[in-house]
Amino acid sequence: MLDLTLDDIARTIGGTLVLGDHAVQEGTSEVSVVNGAVDTDSREIVPGGIFVAKPGEFSDGHLYVPAAVANGADLVIVEHVIDDLTVPQIVVANSVEALGMLATEVIRRIRELGVLTVIGITGSNGKTTTKNLLRTILERQGPTIAPRDSFNNEVGAPLTMLKVEPETRFLVAEMGASAPGEITRLVRMARPDIGVVLTVGLAHAGEFGGIEKTLATKTEMVTDLLPTDVAVLNLDDYRVESMADKTRAEVLWFGLDTNAGVRAADLVQTTAGTDFTLTLPTGESQRVHFSVLGEHHVTNALAAAAVAHTVGVPLHAIVAGLESVTRAERWRMEVLPGTQGVTIINDAYNASPDSMLAGLKTLAQISGPGIRRVAILGEMSELGEFSLEEHDRIGRTIVRLGIERVFVVGEGARALHLAATHEGSWDGESAFFDTADEAYALLEGELRSGDVVLVKSSNSAGLRFLGDRLGEHFA
Structure with a gap:
C-alpha cells in the first residue's frame, strides 16, 4: 500500500x-x-x-x-x-x-501517477478462471495485482485493491454481487479502464430474484465506464450483448461468434484440454493448446485475450500465457488422471445451471475407444424458487447428452436423479445417495479403466472432497 x-x-x-x-x-x-x-x-x-x-x-x-x-x-x-x-x-x-473508502483513496492516488491500468471482471460464471488467466498473461508484462481465491465482494475486492503499489502496472479486480448496487459500489471504488462481462445466468438467481435483476446488476459493470474506456463483452451471450447500448465505452466483442473481434475457431476437445485457433481484431491468428478443460473455459480464455490485446500484449505472448495455465483453479475442471485408467474431472467448487450444463457438455464431447462417461452430481445451490425446475432440466439433459452413468448425491439434488430416471428410454442408469461417503463406498468398486468421471456440485454440497478421494484412490 x-x-x-x-x-x-x-x-x-x-x-x-x-x-x-x-x-x-x-x-x-x-x-x-x-x-x-x-x-x-x-x-x-x-x-x-x-x-x-x-x-x-x-x-x-x-x-x-x-x-x-x-x-x-x-x-x-x-x-x-x-x-x-x-x-x-x-x-x-x-x-x-471504511475499508472501501480507504481502497478508493489509495487507487485514486496511485492512478494519478499514470502507470496503473484497472481491469474489472464480472459475470455469473468464469470470473475466477478469467482472472487467473489474465494475471498469468499480464504479470509477464509488468507488476500485476489480482485477488487470491474468489475475493470479489465488498470486503475481498477492496482488500485486493489495497495491495497496489506505486509501481503496479495492472490491477485485475473480480467484482461479484449478491444484490443490486454492489457492482456499482466496487466499480466506483476502482474506476476500471476496462470492464469485462462474461455471462449472465442463473447463478445466485434466488438471491437476485430472477434473471432480469441479474442482468441489471451485471450491467452495472459498464454503465459508469467513460468514452475512453473499453467494455469487453461476450457476443455469445445475448444478455451480455444487450449491454452495448448501456455503455459509453468502446466495445470489444469476444466469443465463438464469427463477428467477434477476439474469437476462437476449430475447437478440438480431449481429456488433455482444448485446441483452438485464436484470432485478434488485427486479423492475426495462432493455434492454442489450452490445457484447461471445457469449451466454457475457452470463452474465459478469449475474455483474457481481449483484455490483454487492449493493453498492447502481442499475440505470441497472449498464447504463451494461456498455454502455461494447466488448470483453471483448485476444484474447477481440475483433471486428476489415474494410473488405473480412470480420469477424474473435479469441478465441484461452484455450480449453476449454466456451469453444470457446460461441464456435462464437455463430458459428453469426450470420446474414444473404451471411454465410459460418468457424472457424479450434487446440488446447485442459491437458486431459490428456480431450484426444482433447474435440477429437473439438468436431469433430463443428462439423458439427451448420452452420458452412460450418473450418480446423484444429496437430498438437494434428488430432483435431478428423478428427472434422469423418468426421461424416456435410457440405456444408462441413475443412482441416488444421501451422502458422499455412501457414494464413495460404491464408486471405488464401480469405476473401471477407461472411465472419464465428472464430479460437479455447488461448494456447499461438498463433492469436491469426494472428487479428491476418488482421485487419490485411482492415482
Whole structure:
C-alpha cells in the first residue's frame, strides 16, 4: 500500500484517531506513517500491517484485535475503542465501509501517477478462471495485482485493491454481487479502464430474484465506464450483448461468434484440454493448446485475450500465457488422471445451471475407444424458487447428452436423479445417495479403466472432497 499518515487514513475513512486512551487532534500525527498490508483476518497480519475489525455473522473481528497486534499490526480500524491497546486505532461507524473508502483513496492516488491500468471482471460464471488467466498473461508484462481465491465482494475486492503499489502496472479486480448496487459500489471504488462481462445466468438467481435483476446488476459493470474506456463483452451471450447500448465505452466483442473481434475457431476437445485457433481484431491468428478443460473455459480464455490485446500484449505472448495455465483453479475442471485408467474431472467448487450444463457438455464431447462417461452430481445451490425446475432440466439433459452413468448425491439434488430416471428410454442408469461417503463406498468398486468421471456440485454440497478421494484412490 502507499505510504499514508495516520491523519491521512483517519480523514479518508471519516474516523477518530485514538492513541492510548485519548483521541488525537488532526495534524498531530502527520509524521506517523503506515504502509503495511491490510487484512480482516488477524491470522494474515504481518509486521507493519493494518487490521480491520469487521463484525461477522458468526464472530466479531474486534475479538481478534489483540491477536492482530501480536502478529505485528501497526494500526487497527475498529467500530469501538479497544482498551489497553499498544497501537493506534481509528474508530469508525462501519468498518466495511471504511475499508472501501480507504481502497478508493489509495487507487485514486496511485492512478494519478499514470502507470496503473484497472481491469474489472464480472459475470455469473468464469470470473475466477478469467482472472487467473489474465494475471498469468499480464504479470509477464509488468507488476500485476489480482485477488487470491474468489475475493470479489465488498470486503475481498477492496482488500485486493489495497495491495497496489506505486509501481503496479495492472490491477485485475473480480467484482461479484449478491444484490443490486454492489457492482456499482466496487466499480466506483476502482474506476476500471476496462470492464469485462462474461455471462449472465442463473447463478445466485434466488438471491437476485430472477434473471432480469441479474442482468441489471451485471450491467452495472459498464454503465459508469467513460468514452475512453473499453467494455469487453461476450457476443455469445445475448444478455451480455444487450449491454452495448448501456455503455459509453468502446466495445470489444469476444466469443465463438464469427463477428467477434477476439474469437476462437476449430475447437478440438480431449481429456488433455482444448485446441483452438485464436484470432485478434488485427486479423492475426495462432493455434492454442489450452490445457484447461471445457469449451466454457475457452470463452474465459478469449475474455483474457481481449483484455490483454487492449493493453498492447502481442499475440505470441497472449498464447504463451494461456498455454502455461494447466488448470483453471483448485476444484474447477481440475483433471486428476489415474494410473488405473480412470480420469477424474473435479469441478465441484461452484455450480449453476449454466456451469453444470457446460461441464456435462464437455463430458459428453469426450470420446474414444473404451471411454465410459460418468457424472457424479450434487446440488446447485442459491437458486431459490428456480431450484426444482433447474435440477429437473439438468436431469433430463443428462439423458439427451448420452452420458452412460450418473450418480446423484444429496437430498438437494434428488430432483435431478428423478428427472434422469423418468426421461424416456435410457440405456444408462441413475443412482441416488444421501451422502458422499455412501457414494464413495460404491464408486471405488464401480469405476473401471477407461472411465472419464465428472464430479460437479455447488461448494456447499461438498463433492469436491469426494472428487479428491476418488482421485487419490485411482492415482
